[in-house]
Amino acid sequence: MTKLLVPVTEPSQVGDARRRASALALNLGFDETRTGQIAIVASELATNLLKHTRAGGMLIVQPLRTPHSGMEILSLNHGAGMSSVAQALVDGYSTKGTLGTGLGAMRRLSDQFDIFSQHDFGTIVVARFINEKEQLTKPLLNFSAISMPQRSEIVCGDSWCYMETGAGIFVMVADGLGHGPQAAEASEKATEILKANAPGSVCDLLRAMHKGLKHTRGAAVSLAQIDLHNKRLNFAGLGNVSANLITAHRKEHLTTTNGTAGFEARTIREYSSIWTNDSILILHSDGCSNRWSIDNYPGIESRSASVICAAIYKDFSKNHDDATVVVVKSHSRI
């Protein structure tokens, strides 16, 4: 399994980034021309990290699974930040004396592109490439996930799922106990059970997971159902996968009950909240600290789910555990 993360701290890693992106693109069925363009974007993102920051940064090169089909490249760094993103996007502007077409070119080559930068936080750039042949309908919500294994593991013990059904959109994060292949087995089983049983009430689905995971080592699971029609979010969780609903700058921590699916589930309780066009649902496993606040990134709530996801992952993930961050919000009206 290829590692999704490409550190970029010195020039030879630009080639790494380009090769990783090309390989993934070809694997996913993009044609040669498109693969070439994806490679250019990867290369440009990596070069920017070296050119504009002192410590470099990292790229995440990953496939996009349901609801999308394609891939994305995220660039994350802890630098000084850009003084003006808007200015930098205009062709011809450069702070380093180069042609200044980089960001604009990347935006033109990508299907979806987003950028967020803040003083003393750094910069996040997201470039998404959609496989038109495979993706027939636009997802109902803007969704992003970053899931990385513990530093010494190859397989991630966390699993996530986004599923659109006639009864709403189900979003789940499962964190298998411990880490490694057996943790992955537990969390993947939870995803399997969701796919096989949804739609249904979040409590019933969680109960099914508790039953179905009995022969595994168990997992903490948080499951949300977004009902766009009735503007409601229904939630149930077992264990310590953090679930948060942001509405108008208020961070509402959704309650989970103590337990582990497959091992201990004395109570399973459902909670219901309002879901509006401005709501943001953020789920993350305990490999990511819960100390983040959207208020520390002014303006980020109107950016894409990928940017929000990358910001929280960048600043709050701990690499001594599997870390997963999932963000869901309505498509922006821009």
Place this chain on the structure above:
Amino acid sequence: MDKIPILKMGKFLLITLQVDLHDKVALALQDDVSNMIAQSGAKGVLIDISGLELDDSFIGRVLGTISSISRLLDANTVLVGMRPAVAITMLELGLSLQGMHTALNVEDGMELLNKITNAPRNGANHSRNGNHTKR
């Protein structure tokens, strides 16, 4: 594969858990403790977990199992060195370790083990009713 050493101290067993404990090693420990209690007739097991990291959620489950198995083999278990963050995680995951005793350090833990083991065996045996923390 590293095996965790189990030390025998009189009628008790003493185990120290360090960080980065591999899951297979934890499961092997489960077997080893059971066998050793049976062979030696030990009446108590003291487990020092002060070296455990937050993310060892599976280890929490193994500890619960060791405690249950020990009880079936007529031995009590005392956990020593539980850190607050570890306690919170275990609670959130439903690993409440019911019936397992805790103490703040090894000396207190040994004292507690002695007390529980020497307690008169009657219907009001308090060690069966939940956790005891020796201050």
